[in-house]
Amino acid sequence: MCGIVAYIGHKEAYPIIIKGLKRLEYRGYDSAGIAISNNGALSVYKKQGKVSNLEALIAQESVQGTAGIGHTRWATHGEPNDINAHPHYSSDGKIALIHNGIIENYDAIKKELINKGYSFRSETDTEVLVHLVDDISKVEGVWYGEALRIALNHVVGAYAIVAISPDFPDRLVAARKSSPLVVGIGENGEYFCASDASPIVEYTKNVVYMEDEEIAVIDRKEGLKLYNIGDQPKTPYIQKLELELEALEKGGYEHFMLKEIHEQPRSIHDCFRGRLNAEKGWISLGGIRDYEQKMIQANRLIIVACGTSWHAGLVGEYLLEDLARINVEVEYASEFRYRNPIIHENDVVIAISQSGETADTLAALELAKSKGATILGICNVVGSSISRITDAGYYTHAGPEIGVASTKAFTAQVTILTLMALQLAHKKGTISQSRFHELLSELEAIPEKVKQILAKNDHVESISKAYKDASNALYLGRGSSFPVALEGALKLKEISYIHAEGYPAAEMKHGPIALIDENMPVFVIATQGNSYEKVVSNIQEVKARKGKIIAIVTEGDTHVKAMADHVIEIPAADEVLVPLLATVPLQLLSYFIAVMRGCNVDQPRNLAKSVTVE
Numbered sequence: 001m002c003g004i005v006a007y008i009g010h011k012e013a014y015p016i017i018i019k020g021l022k023r024l025e026y027r028g029y030d031s032a033g034i035a036i037s038n039n040g041a042l043s044v045y046k047k048q049g050k051v052s053n054l055e056a057l058i059a060q061e062s063v064q065g066t067a068g069i070g071h072t073r074w075a076t077h078g079e080p081n082d083i084n085a086h087p088h089y090s091s092d093g094k095i096a097l098i099h100n101g102i103i104e105n106y107d108a109i110k111k112e113l114i115n116k117g118y119s120f121r122s123e124t125d126t127e128v129l130v131h132l133v134d135d136i137s138k139v140e141g142v143w144y145g146e147a148l149r150i151a152l153n154h155v156v157g158a159y160a161i162v163a164i165s166p167d168f169p170d171r172l173v174a175a176r177k178s179s180p181l182v183v184g185i186g187e188n189g190e191y192f193c194a195s196d197a198s199p200i201v202e203y204t205k206n207v208v209y210m211e212d213e214e215i216a217v218i219d220r221k222e223g224l225k226l227y228n229i230g231d232q233p234k235t236p237y238i239q240k241l242e243l244e245l246e247a248l249e250k251g252g253y254e255h256f257m258l259k260e261i262h263e264q265p266r267s268i269h270d271c272f273r274g275r276l277n278a279e280k281g282w283i284s285l286g287g288i289r290d291y292e293q294k295m296i297q298a299n300r301l302i303i304v305a306c307g308t309s310w311h312a313g314l315v316g317e318y319l320l321e322d323l324a325r326i327n328v329e330v331e332y333a334s335e336f337r338y339r340n341p342i343i344h345e346n347d348v349v350i351a352i353s354q355s356g357e358t359a360d361t362l363a364a365l366e367l368a369k370s371k372g373a374t375i376l377g378i379c380n381v382v383g384s385s386i387s388r389i390t391d392a393g394y395y396t397h398a399g400p401e402i403g404v405a406s407t408k409a410f411t412a413q414v415t416i417l418t419l420m421a422l423q424l425a426h427k428k429g430t431i432s433q434s435r436f437h438e439l440l441s442e443l444e445a446i447p448e449k450v451k452q453i454l455a456k457n458d459h460v461e462s463i464s465k466a467y468k469d470a471s472n473a474l475y476l477g478r479g480s481s482f483p484v485a486l487e488g489a490l491k492l493k494e495i496s497y498i499h500a501e502g503y504p505a506a507e508m509k510h511g512p513i514a515l516i517d518e519n520m521p522v523f524v525i526a527t528q529g530n531s532y533e534k535v536v537s538n539i540q541e542v543k544a545r546k547g548k549i550i551a552i553v554t555e556g557d558t559h560v561k562a563m564a565d566h567v568i569e570i571p572a573a574d575e576v577l578v579p580l581l582a583t584v585p586l587q588l589l590s591y592f593i594a595v596m597r598g599c600n601v602d603q604p605r606n607l608a609k610s611v612t613v614e
């Protein structure tokens with residue numbers, strides 16, 4: 001949610017910053033802007049819309065300078081236009097800054113500044129901050145970095161900030177609270193700052209993940225210095241990035257989303273690599289080994305998450321309750337954090353988050369921690385805020401997910417939850433040894449089965465043609481296929497803008513059935529298992545109202561095939577593992593439908609990948 005990038009060194013800053021903004025565009029694409037410092041002045045360019053609009057604006061200019069900042073915006077305060085775009089700068093043009101987050105008390109500060117004679121160009125909360133820094137700098141007679149530190153002591157909210165001033169040509173100042181910020185350390189006084197490591201990895205693998213309420217003074221002559229906002233110096237902890245540049249490229253696919261869907265055999269495999277050995281019959285989840293007993297004895301496991309990650313949590317609930325017989329509750333993080341939930345010390349709260357930065361999920365964890373619960377995390381992004389505040393956790397190892405719609409992260413989260421459920425069930429003795437072994441072998445075979453589904457790419461594409469003009473769609477499933485139905489509906493609505501709803505199949509009769517007519521596509525997960533016959537009855541109910549059935553069935557199924565308008569077969573698997581397979585054709589269907597409708601599948605309107613505001 002907003003991407004920020006900055007550079008200071010000995011190369012031209014503009015190309016590095018523009019490239020960085022393109023890598024961060026998944027975080028917001030309402031507007032983009034840069035400020036470059038050169039010869040005692042700042043050149044600021046801002047443009048509504050994508051980074052390419054900004055590039056077009058600057059194409060005829062000669063932007064020079066070896067220090068600069070850039071921003072790609074997901075609008076919170078003020079509509080997406082050129083004026084509200086970042087960077088924002090002081091009236092004398094001597095301080096500019098970029099910001100990801102929200103200044104909650106901006107209104108009160110703005111009124112004070114207006115009383116002092118400051119005038120505002122934009123409607124943003126960020127502009128308030130830049131005038132506040134300017135004011136403190138002038139009133140207190142301090143340099144802008146110190147003024148920023150003082151200003152942040154007055155600010156309520158979340159921020160990742162980088163500020164620049166042409167009066168201090170060798171310096172950038174960065175600060176963070178609740179929004180992510182990474183500093184990259186290059187060679188010979190070259191430094192990078194960004195919301196995540198993707199703009200940095202091309203230049204250096206040495207990074208410092210900033211902590212909450214830290215300020216970094218980055219000076220190409222004097223090096224990187226870290227302080228807390230109380231001005232006490234801190235020692236930067238330099239880490240090595242494991243990210244590879246190729247993971248950030250499309251690799252020949254038309255869209256990142258398609259690439260990421262097709263990566264799933266590998267990402268699921270990477271997720272259990274080293275954690276599962278079916279032949280020898282063990283699971284080893286190093287990250288949470290010390291907490292296994294606690295989980296087994298816990299009052300409840302509470303899973304907190306948002307969006308797709310919440311759907312993964314629902315699949316986890318089925319798995320953990322069914323296999324390990326542990327009481328699980330799955331909560332929307334945004335609801336949990338504000339409804340005064342009952343949390344006991346012997347509750348274990350597990351956050352699921354691809355980005356590891358989702359503001360509501362982070363806040364839900366902080367709340368649980370403050371009440372004494374054990375907090376665990378399932379995250380994809382290494383070094384993310386959630387992974388750092390949890391007592392322990394798992395990385396999903398799905399690799400960078402750049403398409404805004406989550407695909408491979410979901411199946412990786414479900415893989416981790418499956419491993420967790422199996423391990424706890426095994427320890428607790430709630431499944432037999434033979435079933436444990438059988439499920440381990442089945443899990444190990446999942447990547448190959450996903451490959452077989454992906455080979456049906458063209459078949460799914462041809463089915464998609466029939467539904468590309470739909471206005472509504474229903475998704476039905478039972479048991480652990482119900483969250484898969486929810487996920488299928490979310491994928492369709494977020495990238496194709498077709499209104500879609502997911503329901504437990506039997507719930508259809510309690511309202512949604514009224515929507516069914518000959519124009520309504522109904523996607524049904526009708527694989528072999530305990531509720532197969534019941535789902536078949538639900539399909540008949542839809543057919544009786546002339547709805548169109550697109551069924552995900554187990555290979556060889558002839559019964560549903562005879563009733564459905566279209567079927568997509570998936571390889572047979574134990575019911576417990578069906579979500580990992582049934583999700584894949586639904587992802588492909590959404591992808592193709594959205595492409596056929598001419599939608600930007602990687603950057604759907606109004607969305608951003610990393611939701612760092614509540």
Ligand code: F6R
Pocket residue numbers: 306307308309310352353354355356357358361404405406407490491494609610611
């Ligand atoms: C949908 C999607 C979102 C995210 C949600 C949580 O495709 O990607 O619903 O799942 O914003 O994000 P994370 O998992 O990063 O906490």
